[in-house]
Amino acid sequence: MDLESIPGVGEKTARALSELDDPERALRAGDVATIATAPGISQGRAARIARGAIRAEHDDPGGFLATDRAREIYREVLSLLKARTVTDYAAQRVETFYPSPRRSRIEEVQSFAGEALEREVDPDALEALEGVEPLREPGDVRVRERCLATTDAERYSEAREAIPELSVEVVEDAQGLAELARGYSTVIALDESFAGVTIEGDVQVRPDALENPAEIVPERPLAFFARNRERIRAAIDVHRAADRSDGEYDETDLAALEDGLARLDEDGTVAGDDELDRLTTAVDDLDAAASTAESVANDRLREAIREEDVTIEGSDLLSLVERGAGVDSLLSRELADEYADAVETARENLIDALDLDPGEAEIARRAFGDEPTFPVERDEDAISRLREELTAAKERRAGRLKRELAADLADQRETARRLVRDALELDVELAIARFADDFACTMPEFVPDESADAAETGFAIDGGQSPLLDEPLEAIDPVDYEVSGVALLSGVNSGGKTSTLDLVASVVVLAHMGLPVPADDARLRRFDDLHYHAKTQGTLDAGAFESTVREFADLARGGEGSLVLVDELESITEPGASAKIIAGILEALVENGATAVFVSHLAGEIREMADYDVTVDGIEAVGLVDGELEVNRSPVKDHLARSTPELIVEKLATEADEAATNGGTEGVHEPQFYDRLLEKFD
Template sequence: MELEAIPGVGSKTAAALSELDDPERALETGDVAELASAPGITEGRAAAIARGAVRRRHDDPGGFLATDRAKEIYRDALGLLKDRTVTSYGEKRLETLYPSGVESRIEEAREFAESALERSPDPDVLDALADVEPLSPPRDVSVRDRCLATADAERYTEAKDAIPELSVEVVEDARDLADLARGYSTVVALDEEFAGVAVDGDVRVEPDALERPAEVVPERVLAFYAANRECLQAAARVHRAAGIDPPLELDALEDALARVDSEGTVVGDDELDRLSRAVDDLDAAASTAESVANDALREAIEEQDVTVEGSDLLSLVEQGAGVDSLLARELSDEYAAAVEQAREELIDSLDLDSGEAEVARRAFSEEPTFPVERDEEVVSRLRDDLQAAKDRRATRRKRELAADLADRREDAERLVRTALELDVELAVARFARDFDCVMPEFTDSGFEIVGGRSPLLDVSFEAVEPVDYDVSGVALLSGVNSGGKTSTLDLVALVAILAHMGLPVPAESVRIERFGELHYHAKTQGTLDAGAFESTLREFAGLATGGERSSANGRASAADGSGGADGTNGANRLVLVDELESITEPGASAKIIAGILEELRGRDVTGVFVSHLAAEIREMADYDVPVDGIEAKGLEDGELVVNRSPVKNHLARSTPELIVEKLAGDSDGEFYDRLLEKF
C-alpha cells in the first residue's frame, strides 16, 4: 500500500507508519491503537488516518457533512456511541465511522453494524472489558548474568545485532572462557572450535545460538507477556464471558501467564523461591548463626569451673597463648558443640541442600576462637554458588516458559484485538438497544421516518414523543413556536447521518435515499451582516446549480469525520434549513426563500425548509409549494398540546392564533372574534 496515497498522510507521517510491524493490516482493520503506536502519531491523528484509509479504499471523496450544523449533529451522535464504550480504544475506534455517500462504504459499515446487533451486552463481558487495553510494547531487556563469546570479529558484530540484550565478549582460548565463566552464571560460546573444551562453570558451546534467540535470551519473549499480563488475562475473560472462540487455548495461556509476574520474573517455582530466599537472607542468617554459637559458648564458659595451675598459666603466658588456647585445652568439646549449632542454624535457616550445606559448614572453623566469627571468604563463596544456582534455575525456567509462549504472540495479539473490537460492536448494540433503533432501508427518493425519536433532546428518551415524517422533493414545514420544528429537523439530520454511517437509527422504520451531502442550516441569531448574507446566498446558488459549496460552511475536515470537500458523490443532496427568514429583513425573506425554492425545484435535492412565513412564501412562489404543518391541538393550562408529527399538505396555525382563539372562546366580547378573523 502506498502510504502517501492515503488522504491526509504526508511523507513524515508515512515514514512514521512504516516503522510499524504491519501498517497495512492496521490501516485495513482501522486498528487505531496500532497506528497510534507509530512515532509522533496521537490517537486522534490515528483515527483520522484510519478514516483516510477507508476513504481511499472506497474511492470516497468525502464531504458528506457540508455545514457546521451537520457536523455538530454527527459529533453528538458519535458522542452517544462513545458513551457506550468501555475502553478508550473503543472511543477512538468509533471515530473511524463516518457518514458517506459511497454505496460500498455504507454497505461495509452496515455489515459491521448488523453483526454488532447480534451481540448481547452482558454485564460480565462489560466488566471484563474494563481491564482490556491496547497492548503495550515490551520494555527494553538487558540481561547481566549471561554473555555470548566468540573469537571471530564478524561473528561478534552479528551477535551484537541479533541479540542486543546480552553482552558479547571476544575470547581467544579456553583460558578466556574460564575467566568469563567466573563472572557470568552462563557463557554461550558461538564458535565450534570450543566444543569439548573443559572449563569450570556453565559454559555452553552453541554455534547456532543466534538462530534461537528465544532460547538464549527468553527474557525477550517474556517481556511482551510481562508488560501485557493483566490485559491478556482480561481478554481471556472477555472471550469466555462472551462465548467467543479464542485463537489459542485459554487455559494454557492463563497457566503460562500465572508463571510470570509484571516484571518478567518467573514465579511459582519452589526451588527458585528457595534459592532466592537463601541469597537474600544469607548475611542475616550468618549473623544469627554467629550469635547462636557465641551464646552457647558463653553459657558453657559460665557454667564450667576451669582450674589452671600457676605453672601451666605461666607456661601459656610465656608461649604468648591467649583465650583460644584455653578454649582448646579446657572447653574443646563445648566449643565444637557451639560451632555445630552455628552450622546447623545456618543450614536450616537457609534450607540448604546437601552440596550447599557442605560449603556452609566451612563458614565456621573448628579452630577455637572467642567470639566465634564466620569466615567471610566462605560466606562469599556460598553466596556466589547460591546466586549462580538461582540464575541457572531462573534461566532454565524462563526457557521452558518462553518455549511455551514464543509461538503464541500473534494469537495473543489477536485475542486482545478481538476483545477491543467487541467493545466497539457492543457500543453499537447498546446504542441500538437504548434508543430502540432499527437498520434503515435505502430507497430511491427522499425519506420516510416512522416512529422516529431523537435521543439528542434535553429530556429522557422515554419521554420523547415519536414522529412520523416523509418528504420527497422540497417542502416547507410550518408550525407553532416550541412545537418541535427544529427537533424534527434534528431528527431527520440524525437519521440521515446514522444511516450513511451504516448504523441503526432511532425509529420504528426508516426508508431513505442515499444522499451525497447533507446541508443543514441552523437558525441564525439575529440578522446577518451583508457579507454573511452574501455568503449564505452563494451557498444556496451552489445547491441550485450543483456547483461547489461555499468556503464559509461547506469545507469539510478530517477532524469531524467527513473527510475532505474535494467533490461530491454524484448523488442527491439533503437540505435542511431552519427559519432562513432570520438572515435578513422580514419583508425580503419570503421573496428570497420563494426564489430559492423555485431554483431547487426539479434539482437533485430533497429538502425541508422550516419557516413561519409559509403562507407568504407559497403566495410568492411560481409553483404550488408543498407545505407541511406541525399542528397544535390547543392550549391546556397555558401549555401547547401539539401533534409532533407533521401533517402533510397542511399549513399549521401559529401560536398567536391559538391564543386569540382561546380568548375568543372564553369571552363574550367581539374584540377577540374580530382579531381571529384576521388569521
C-alpha cells in the same frame, strides 16, 4: 497500499507505519490498537490515520458534513456512541465511523453493526472490559548475567541486531572466552570453532543462536507477557463472559494461557516454583542468616563460659603465659567440647534458616571453623563461596524455567494478541448494541441506486425519536416524517420543528455512517452531502448575508445529491425580503433535484412568492391545555400549521363566546373583537 497516499501521512509517518507486521490490514480494518504501536503514533492520531486510510480505500472524497451544524450533529451522535464504550481504545475506534456517501463504506460498517446488534450486553463482560487495554511491547529488556561471544566482526554486528538484550563481546581465542566466563554466569559462543573447547564455567557453543533468539533470551517473550499479563487475563474474562460462540478459541488453549500467566510474575520472573523460591530466599537472606548463626554460637559459648568453673594450676598458667597463649588456647584446653557444640549449633542454624540441600550445607559448614576463637566469627570466604553457589544454582534454575515457560507461551502469543484485539473490538460492538437499545434503533434501508425511484426518494422516518433531546426515551413523542424533493415545514413555536430537523439530520448521519438509526423504520436515498443551516441569532450584516446567499448559490449549481436542512432562514434579514429569497432558493433546489426541508414561519408568504406549487408540511398544535401547547409532533403532509398566536386568539374567542352564552355582561363586545382577529389568519 501506498502509505504516503493516505491523507495526513507523510514520509516520516509512513516509515513508522511500515514497521508494523501488516500495516495494510491494520489500516483497512481501522485497527487503531495496532496502528498506535507504530513508533511515535498516539491512539488519537492512529484513529485519524485509520479514517484517512478508509477514505482512500473507498475513494471517498470527504466533505459529507458540509456545514458547521451538520458537523455538530455528527459530533453529538458520535459522543453518544463513545459514552457507551468502556475502553479508551473503543472510544478512539468509533472515531473511524464517519458519514460517507460511498455505498461500499456504508455496507462495510452495516455488516459490522449488524453483527453488533446480535450481541447480548452482559454486565460481566462490561466489567471485565475495564481491565482490557491494547497490548504494549515491553521496553528495552537487558540481561546482564549472559553474553554473546564471537571472533568475527560481521557476526558481531548481526548478533547486536538480532539479540540486543545481551552484550556482545569480540574475543580472539579460547583464553578470551575463559576471561568472559569469569565475569558472566553464561557465555554463548557463536562460532563453531569453539566446539570441543573445555573452559571452566557455563560456556555454551551455539552457532544457531541468532536463529532462535527466544531460546537464548527467554526474557524477551516473557517480558511481553509480563507487561501485558493483566490485560490478557481481562481479555480471557471478557471472552468467557460474552460467551462468544465463534469457535475461534479453544477452552484448553485459554486454560493453558492462563496457566502460563499464573507462572509469571509482573517483573518477568518465573513464579510458583518452590525450588527457585528457596534459592532466591537463600541468596537474599544469606548475610542475615550468617549473622544470626554467629550470634547464636557466641551466645551459646558465652553461656558455657559463664557456667563453667575453670581451674588452672600455677605451673600451667605460667607455661601458657611464657608461650604467649591467649584465650583461644584456654578455650581449646578447657572448653573444647563447649566450643565444638556452639559451632555446630551455628552451622545447623545457618543450614536450617536457608533450607540448604546437602551439597549447599557442606559449603555452609565451612563458614564456622573448628579452631576455637572467641568471639566466634564466620569465614567470609566460605560465605562468599556459598553465595556464589546459591546464585549460580538460582540462575541455572531460573534460566531453565524461563526457557520452559517461554517455550510454553511462544505459541500463545498470537492467541493473546487476537484475544485482546477481539475484546477491544467487542467493546465497539457492545457500544453499538447499547446505543441501539437505549434509543430504540433499527438498521435503515437505502433505496438501491439502480431503482426507478432512487432519484426521487428523499427520506421516510417512522417512529423516530431524536437522540439529541435531553429527555428520557419514554418522554419523547415518536415522529413520522417523509420528504421527497423540497418541502417547507411550518408549525407553532416550541412545537418541535427544530427537533424534527435534528432527528432527520441524526438519522441521515447515522445511516451514512452505516449504523442503526433511532426510529422504528427508516428508508432513504444515499446523499452526497448534508447541508444543515441552524437558526441565525439576529439579522445578519450585509457581508454575512452575502456569504449565506453565496452558499445557497453553490447548492443551486451542484446540489443534486444533497440534503438541505434549514431552520428559519428568514431571520437573516427583513421578513418581506426573506420570503422572496427563500422562494427563489426553493425554486433552484427543486430544479436541481435536491432534497430539502426549510423550517419557516413565513410558509404562506413563501408559497405565494414561489413560481411552483410548494409542498408545505405542518406540525400541528391541537390546542392549549392549561396554558401549554398540545402538539402532534409528526408533521402533517400538505398542511400549513396554525401559529401559536392564532391558537391563543382562538382560545380567547371561545372563552368569550362561552361567557356571552352564559349571560355574562362584562366583555360582551369581546367575541366580536376576537372573531375579527381570527379572520385575519384565514
